[in-house]
Amino acid sequence: MLASLREEVLEANLELVRRGLVLYTFGNASGIDRERGLIAIKPSGVPYENRKPSDMVIVGLDGCIQEGRLRPSSDLATHLILYRAFPQIGGVVHTHSRYATIWAQAGSDIPCFGTTHADYFHGAVPATPPLSADEIETEYEANTGHAIVRRFQGIDPLSMPAVLVAGHAPFTWGESVASAAHTAVVLEEVARMALHTLAVNANASPISQAMLDKHIYRKHGRAAYYGQDKKGES
Amino acid sequence: MLASLREEVLEANLELVRRGLVLYTFGNASGIDRERGLIAIKPSGVPYENRKPSDMVIVGLDGCIQEGRLRPSSDLATHLILYRAFPQIGGVVHTHSRYATIWAQAGSDIPCFGTTHADYFHGAVPATPPLSADEIETEYEANTGHAIVRRFQGIDPLSMPAVLVAGHAPFTWGESVASAAHTAVVLEEVARMALHTLAVNANASPISQAMLDKHIYRKHGRAAYYGQDKKGES
């Protein structure tokens, strides 16, 4: 079981590279085995070439390393907070992908300007407020997680599987690590299109609530009719 | 005959992928056999790798599946409305290609700023108005088609083989599905250049009517003199 989790996590990390979301080693993906409470995560700062499933580090929800010769991603503490706060999720991805990072740097939610966005995110993708100096100086990565969780009060993390950490970059998640990586790719495209939508029309309006609801339910949920399965792509 | 239509439709779908117009499965192409009244269309939400002509779904103009094991594209109803309203066309393409989608999200026609545009589109590429909540909630895809057809009152669909659906993305068409795919590629380039033309010069003027007429007739129609055939590229 951990063998297949390790493979999924490695594969998700490689998907980020193939899709151009990662420069050098700027990104990490993890997946969780909820029954055992174990997480597989990319090691810190190592190149992606020739990585093997056995290089993934296995840690508990408390952050203690259970297996692995390499140090885990330095963003591990953020992943852990997300797994604890969002029990529905099975995978977490963090990248510095260009356009999602641009919105994070601008400290701005990404408005939902179209159906490409609405197919994945039920409304504007939220940005956190900046961390305080205190939050940065002590347990920085954990506090990043706490800032995300605070921002998601009242938001269902599976209807909104992404966040922009102000002055930093995006995190995405999903039922599996593969789905978190897929969402990271779509978020990058959506972020890029939103930026240029405002360049064409600085007063562009977000799509209507009716459109928003239509698209999220077209692809996801019980009444989904996109794709070959009854329950859509998910 | 349907064998060759299936192949053309598959090939057009693959051309969209090769030209970078498609992320994951966000796009679909169809072609029609006007004599038999049968349409071949991409199945919904399936990856493009290893697709075979036999995977294309055959439907009638009423939308009933005639042949095929897979569910047709969820945008089928929009294609059908276009085939019924525009009897001159033989193929329809829908993508979420980045820059055409940006103009659709901005809800803005693409002005004709140059000859690259004028070689294919006889004037500004029109955007539809947004759909109402009613139109979205019932028969959304068919209503998308109706909104396009209303917007094209008084416009010849072969002189203007593209539309931007507000808050959504473009559709293109042509005498064949190959030509609809080719037009989708050119539309993307034209949309990209128009956006940045406004960045250089917010007051950029569309080209003159004389230039517009010159270029459309240089490539298309009886007096065409571009390319190796008497009738131009078409």
Add this chain to the structure above:
Amino acid sequence: MLASLREEVLEANLELVRRGLVLYTFGNASGIDRERGLIAIKPSGVPYENRKPSDMVIVGLDGCIQEGRLRPSSDLATHLILYRAFPQIGGVVHTHSRYATIWAQAGSDIPCFGTTHADYFHGAVPATPPLSADEIETEYEANTGHAIVRRFQGIDPLSMPAVLVAGHAPFTWGESVASAAHTAVVLEEVARMALHTLAVNANASPISQAMLDKHIYRKHGRAAYYGQDKKGES
């Protein structure tokens, strides 16, 4: 001799494709044998794959076809005007490359914001004014050439080997067709950087005359000291 000219012209056309300056068949390159007064030019509207030197069309300076089974580029008449007006040049290239075309569509000279530009173009790259309806309706391609020549009154075409035809796209030239293609590639980069320079700083200043002079003479002319030859890259 024409064999090698044909090969150079084909190679220049392929270089435009390899460098991403050409979508489908939107571009053409030609070279001239000044002694014989013969020009080799790409045929009109044909794909680049599997092109052979023998496909290049040979025409005289009067535009009459001397050799070749295919119709020459529809922009031939513009090339001819340039060869007649600028006796120093040995090759002409026309593309719809994205960023140079954007400046042409904006109807705006490209200011010289840096040394990348100054290494090739001694000042702002000039845009022509738009053609009149009369000029468009009769001998459009020749009149495009005349508009360029008028714009270059008092400008040395080898110090400024490029022009933007308003509402259309760029032409470049040089001592050889290879050099005209190289310049087209650099023009595209320079056009792209200039556009975004204005985005960072709407009041960005062109570089000083001293800098302009320094760079053009560093790479070109008798005192050049860039590269391995006494006379620089040219």
Add this chain to the structure above:
Amino acid sequence: MLASLREEVLEANLELVRRGLVLYTFGNASGIDRERGLIAIKPSGVPYENRKPSDMVIVGLDGCIQEGRLRPSSDLATHLILYRAFPQIGGVVHTHSRYATIWAQAGSDIPCFGTTHADYFHGAVPATPPLSADEIETEYEANTGHAIVRRFQGIDPLSMPAVLVAGHAPFTWGESVASAAHTAVVLEEVARMALHTLAVNANASPISQAMLDKHIYRKHGRAAYYGQDKKGES
């Protein structure tokens, strides 16, 4: 020893090409052997294909060629000034990479809008003022170096391993030529993201001093905890 320095310098030059930072021959990298006071640098204006370590030119800190059949990069004098002024550095890279050059052309420091930036550069990346006509006309390349050194009064070159030369392009450096090339790649990404951050939010704020300090010390210095080594990536 020089054999391995030549190889490192060649490899850094090739890395710039692989990462898309170099058009034609617009860039150069050098490395220094501090014990012997010898520098290996790319030859001027030669293509990168089929380059061998033996093509690198060996010069002393006085600029005299010690070994090599080819003329050294025309920017050698700038490299020499940097090696003399910054004794901590082991390699220098110069490119005309698109987005860093855009900021240089705009004459503008790159504000630190996020952690991708802060991981490498401890604050805004500085731009020099323009050179005077005198500085350009005599010993232009050396004066470029002097302008950089003047701009760095009070700045630690290893905490800020990059500069934008106004109206020209960036230089980067580091403990080794490999690290200087790596920094050039990251600078390009950071420059690109900063430009678009301002497009989303013209009033975007740089990150806080606490964040700036956190990230530079997370990756670099004695307390670094990113990557697999005790001392981070450096």
